[in-house]
Amino acid sequence: ADASAADPDAGSAAIWHPRPGTSWQWQLSGSLDTSFNVQMYDIDLFDNSASTISSLQSRSIKVICYLSAGSYEPGRPDSSQFPSSVLGNGLQGWPGEKWLDTRSAVVRKIMTARMDLAVTKKCDGIEPDNVDGYSNDNGFSLTAADQLDYNKFLATEAHARNLSVALKNDTDQVVDLESYFDFEIDEQCFQYSECSLLTPFITAKKAVFEVEYGSSSLSSSVCPNANAANFDTLIKNLSLDATRTSCR
Numbered sequence: 001a002d003a004s005a006a007d008p009d010a011g012s013a014a015i016w017h018p019r020p021g022t023s024w025q026w027q028l029s030g031s032l033d034t035s036f037n038v039q040m041y042d043i044d045l046f047d048n049s050a051s052t053i054s055s056l057q058s059r060s061i062k063v064i065c066y067l068s069a070g071s072y073e074p075g076r077p078d079s080s081q082f083p084s085s086v087l088g089n090g091l092q093g094w095p096g097e098k099w100l101d102t103r104s105a106v107v108r109k110i111m112t113a114r115m116d117l118a119v120t121k122k123c124d125g126i127e128p129d130n131v132d133g134y135s136n137d138n139g140f141s142l143t144a145a146d147q148l149d150y151n152k153f154l155a156t157e158a159h160a161r162n163l164s165v166a167l168k169n170d171t172d173q174v175v176d177l178e179s180y181f182d183f184e185i186d187e188q189c190f191q192y193s194e195c196s197l198l199t200p201f202i203t204a205k206k207a208v209f210e211v212e213y214g215s216s217s218l219s220s221s222v223c224p225n226a227n228a229a230n231f232d233t234l235i236k237n238l239s240l241d242a243t244r245t246s247c248r
Contacts, residue, residue: 016062016124016164018183018207020230021248026185026211026240028066033242042066042127042185042209045114046076050121057122064166065123067114069154070130072098081110088139091130099130099138102150112157125164127185128154132170148176155180166209171197183207190222195229202230213238216245223247 024040027033032043034056041056045065053063072082074096086107088099100107111128118126131154133140134147151170155177158165167174167181171194174184178200189195190212198208210231212222218235226233226247235245 015159015162015182018062018164018209019205020202020207020232022207022209022232023246023248024209024232024234025242025244026209026234026236027242028240030239030241036244040064040124040209045118045121045123045126048121053121053123057124062124062164063122064125064127064164065118065121066127066129067111067118068097068130069111069114069128070100070102070133070150072100078110078113082107088133089137091136099133099136099140101140102133102142103140103146108150108153111154115157115161115163118163119161123163125166125182126158127166127168128158129168131168132173135170135172144173148173151177152180167201174198174200178204178206181206183209186210188212190225195225195231198229198231207232210234211236219245219247 022040023038025036025038026042028044032048040062042064045067056063071091072087083106086101086104088101091097115126131151134142134144155165164182166183166185167177168185169187174197183206184198184201186198186208189198189210201208208231210226210233212218212235214235216235222233233247237243
């Protein structure tokens with residue numbers, strides 16, 4: 001019998017399932033600081049080499065690779081593959097970045113190619129960003145049902161490649177999506193009073209990697225609540241450079 005069929009954690013191609021209490025670092029800008037003694041690094045898929053990923057993994061660190069699944073970013077190696085027909089309205093505060101028509105087969109093909117790159121680079125998992133376009137002014141009238149369909153597609157394709165996959169924000173759909181995803185990455189749930197919406201992940205013994213943006217002084221107000229909720233919370237700069245203050 002194939003043990004892996006019954007137990008998703010069995011075998012060498014195990015999908016990583018982080019539990020609450022997993023230490024981590026998130027860095028998407030600046031020269032990567034690999035000095036932190038943590039259990040997981042979340043870094044950019046395109047900007048980091050397979051050797052950088054391998055070096056972290058040699059220290060028993062899991063590596064999650066960031067990619068934008070719901071927006072077009074100029075200057076990515078595959079940016080030219082997006083036809084203009086799938087490019088919607090701009091993302092506020094991110095010049096040149098545009099919402100994608102995530103119903104499009106072309107968009108989905110590009111995203112699965114990105115997942116294949118994550119496999120090639122031997123990432124342990126992926127963080128697909130901007131998976132809440134339906135709740136933004138996206139330019140395509142995307143519905144909540146469209147978003148659920150796309151996010152389930154992302155999770156299914158990631159798991160088909162033995163990649164762990166994060167649900168990024170999309171707090172209003174957590175109840176419908178928790179079972180498809182291995183952990184949550186959330187930005188500013190304390191600032192926006194949305195943290196209670198993330199409880200299904202904690203109940204399922206799945207890590208909630210949460211970030212509040214600002215100076216380390218925030219930790220005195222944020223960390224007691226974050227720790228009580230069993231979140232793994234960091235205080236970070238909005239640029240997501242190496243700077244970090246960990247609540248636990």
